[in-house]
Amino acid sequence: MKLSSLVYLDSALQATAQQWANRFKLPCVDGCSVAAAKPKVLQRFLSAQCAGEGAAFVFVLASDGLVLHAVEEQHGLSIRADFHGATVTYRRKQGGGKGQMIAKAVGVRSGVYPWVLDATAGLGGDAFVLASLGCRMTLLERVTAVRALLEDGMIQARRFGVAQDAALVEVLDRMTLVEADSLNYLREVSEAKRPDVVYLDPMFPVRTKSAMVKKEMRVFHSLVGQDTDADGLLTAALSCARYRVVVKRPRIAPALAGPSPSHVLEGKSNRYDVYTLEKLPDGLNASGAEGKL
Numbered sequence: 001m002k003l004s005s006l007v008y009l010d011s012a013l014q015a016t017a018q019q020w021a022n023r024f025k026l027p028c029v030d031g032c033s034v035a036a037a038k039p040k041v042l043q044r045f046l047s048a049q050c051a052g053e054g055a056a057f058v059f060v061l062a063s064d065g066l067v068l069h070a071v072e073e074q075h076g077l078s079i080r081a082d083f084h085g086a087t088v089t090y091r092r093k094q095g096g097g098k099g100q101m102i103a104k105a106v107g108v109r110s111g112v113y114p115w116v117l118d119a120t121a122g123l124g125g126d127a128f129v130l131a132s133l134g135c136r137m138t139l140l141e142r143v144t145a146v147r148a149l150l151e152d153g154m155i156q157a158r159r160f161g162v163a164q165d166a167a168l169v170e171v172l173d174r175m176t177l178v179e180a181d182s183l184n185y186l187r188e189v190s191e192a193k194r195p196d197v198v199y200l201d202p203m204f205p206v207r208t209k210s211a212m213v214k215k216e217m218r219v220f221h222s223l224v225g226q227d228t229d230a231d232g233l234l235t236a237a238l239s240c241a242r243y244r245v246v247v248k249r250p251r252i253a254p255a256l257a258g259p260s261p262s263h264v265l266e267g268k269s270n271r272y273d274v275y276t277l278e279k280l281p282d283g284l285n286a287s288g289a290e291g292k293l
């Protein structure tokens with residue numbers, strides 16, 4: 001994955017843009033002149049930043065946050081971590097609550113809200129669902145660009161929440177992002193920081209018929225690469241978690257190497273392999289969220 005630069009589209013964001021650019025040691029480019037232009041013109045401007053660099057991605061900072069733009073796609077494609085858009089908000093407010101398969105896999109039930117370490121956080125979708133259900137979440141993501149999207153997604157959502165959605169702020173308060181490679185973290189974590197549950201969702205080659213999902217997944221794959229060390233993660237997770245390890249897999253994928261799961265929850269396209277170490281005790285509540293859900 002090669003990044004060319006960071007382009008900002010609003011002069012009020014210049015200082016913030018420069019901070020992000022410094023962090024990534026990337027050139028900071030003023031794109032304000034094309035901010036209001038037709039998408040085609042903006043796309044051409046962004047592609048021009050990558051030409052000659054052999055780069056496929058450019059960061060774009062606008063008033064609605066930070067995105068990673070893939071210029072090689074026919075009409076470009078923007079990737080962001082979204083915790084306050086219409087779709088995630090609908091799921092947070094109207095979704096299946098504790099009845100969702102992910103909640104059952106992790107062990108959320110009335111009075112039980114475990115502390116979950118999401119060791120493969122990606123863009124934070126699963127972690128956000130679990131935090132919405134009342135779990136305290138620690139998110140680990142090793143790809144710097146993805147971690148930046150996560151960090152900015154949380155900043156944007158908090159800004160929105162402070163202005164108009166206090167419940168969203170409570171969810172975000174339960175999420176902590178840590179800069180680490182999970183393999184090292186899981187092996188070295190102190191006794192006090194051992195989570196109740198470790199959640200793993202490593203990359204797996206995409207096999208879907210949906211063109212749009214395919215495009216987004218393909219771009220995300222080219223961004224983070226293959227998680228070839230996922231089997232090692234399961235071993236480390238099993239010695240770190242207090243009560244259980246949950247592995248999300250495409251329904252047809254083989255289980256990670258290691259012991260067989262204690263039980264499996266199967267959905268239409270995904271399944272959850274649950275490795276139970278000990279029963280989650282009644283009243284386990286790592287976040288103090290009980291009674292609100």
Ligand SMILES: C[S@@+](CC[C@H](N)C(=O)[O-])C[C@H]1O[C@@H](n2cnc3c(N)ncnc32)[C@H](O)[C@@H]1O
Pocket residue numbers: 119120121122123124125126127140141142143146180181182183201202203204224227233
């Ligand atoms: C399939 S994505 C996870 C998607 C996530 N569950 C979501 O809901 O957005 C897998 C992510 O795990 C990250 N990852 C894989 N192995 C890791 C490790 N050892 N440490 C930290 N992150 C890791 C990858 O960089 C990638 O972003």
